[in-house]
Amino acid sequence: MIDVAKFLPLLRPLNRIDQNAYMTIVITLLRKAGVTIEGTPLWISSSIFLDNSGPGSIAFGDRCVVSDSVKILTHDFSLDRVAEARGELPRDEELYRRASVSIGARAFVGLGTVIMPGVIVGDDAIIGAGSVVTQSIAPGDVVAGNPARRICTTDELWNKRRSDFEVRKRRR
Numbered sequence: 661m662i663d664v665a666k667f668l669p670l671l672r673p674l675n676r677i678d679q680n681a682y683m684t685i686v687i688t689l690l691r692k693a694g695v696t697i698e699g700t701p702l703w704i705s706s707s708i709f710l711d712n713s714g715p716g717s718i719a720f721g722d723r724c725v726v727s728d729s730v731k732i733l734t735h736d737f738s739l740d741r742v743a744e745a746r747g748e749l750p751r752d753e754e755l756y757r758r759a760s761v762s763i764g765a766r767a768f769v770g771l772g773t774v775i776m777p778g779v780i781v782g783d784d785a786i787i788g789a790g791s792v793v794t795q796s797i798a799p800g801d802v803v804a805g806n807p808a809r810r811i812c813t814t815d816e817l818w819n820k821r822r823s824d825f826e827v828r829k830r831r832r
Contacts, residue, residue, distance in 0.1 A: 668686065668689070668705075668706040668707070668708065669706055669707065671685060671686065671706050672706045672707075679703070679831045682706075683700075683701070683702075683703065683704070686704050686706070687700065687701065690704070690720070693710075693712055694712060694714060694715035694716065694717070695710070695712060695718045695719070695720065696716055696718065696719035696720070697719075697720055698719060698720065698721050698722055698765070699721060699722020699723065699765065700722060700723065701720045701721070701722070701723065701724045701725070701726070702723045702724065702725050703725045703726070704720065704724075704725075704726045705726055705727055705728045705729070705730065707728045707729050708726055708728075708729070708730045708731070708732070709729075709730070709731040709732070710732050711731070711732060711733040711734045711735060712734065713734040713735045713758050714734075714758070716760060717734040717758065717760045717761070718732055718734060718760065718761050718762075719760070719761070719762040719763065720763050721762070721763055721764045721765035721766070721767060721783065722765040722766070723765055723766045724763045724764065724765060724766060724767045724768070724769070725767075725768045725769065726763065726769045727768075727769055727770055727771040727772075727773070727789070728771050728772070729771060729772045730769050730771075730772065730773045730774075730775070731773070731774045731775070732761050732763075732775045733761070733774070733775065733776055733777050734758060734759060734760060734761055734777050735756055735757065735758050735759070735777060736756065736757045736759070736776075736777050737754065737755070737756050737757075739755050739757075740754045740755040740756065743755040757777060758777070759777035759778030760777075760778070761775055761777065761778070761779050761780075761781075762779075762780045762781065763775075763781045764780070764781050764782045764783035764784070764785060764799065765783045765784070766783060766784045767781045767782070767783065767784065767785045767786070767787075768785070768786045768787065769781070769787045770786070770787050770788050770789035770790070770791065770804075771789040771790070772789055772790045773787050773788075773789065773790065773791045773792075773793060774791070774792045774793065775787075775793045776792070776793060776794045778796075779793050779794070779795065779796050779797070780796040780797070781793070781796070781797045782796070782797050782798050782799030782800065782801065783799045783800070784799055784800045784814055785797045785798070785799060785800065785801050785802070785803070785814070786801075786802045786803070786814060786817065787803055787804070787808065788802070788803065788804025788805070788808075788811070789804075790804075790806070791803060791804050791805055791806065791808040792805075792806040792807050792808060793807075793808045794807045794808065795807075795808075797810075798810075800813050800814045800815065801813060801814070802814055802816075802817050
């Protein structure tokens with residue numbers, strides 16, 4: 661298994677020149693690193709942090725977008741300190757939890773988001789920038805904040821904000 665984090669930053673210049681070529685290489689590297697790719701993600705930033713704790717611990721869905729500086733965590737040692745303080749474990753053992761993370765089809769993960777172990781981001785969900793996602797997100801929900809909370813549905817957001825956006829050709 662390769663450490664994909666070493667290679668993604670090297671691809672930043674290619675992303676500026678040819679987004680399709682960039683994504684082809686990123687998807688190949690992610691698969692070699694044991695990440696599950698379902699369909700073809702639209703864009704995965706070169707500045708993400710993947711806590712890839714083993715094959716299948718992270719999954720990206722078709723046409724999803726993962727913005728810059730996103731951190732996806734798949735393991736947790738936090739209760740190890742509590743277990744030690746309570747004398748629950750011998751000193752040569754540690755308490756940990758592994759839990760996979762899945763990003764659904766057409767989901768959007770905003771800039772600087774942190775996704776905690778075990779979270780499933782449903783299809784068509786939107787996560788606002790800077791959110792800390794501690795619980796799974798239902799398909800079509802919009803969440804934001806720390807901890808992330810449900811704001812509305814994507815249909816409600818569409819009706820409220822569609823006129824703020826303009827159409828342009830997608831980068832190639």
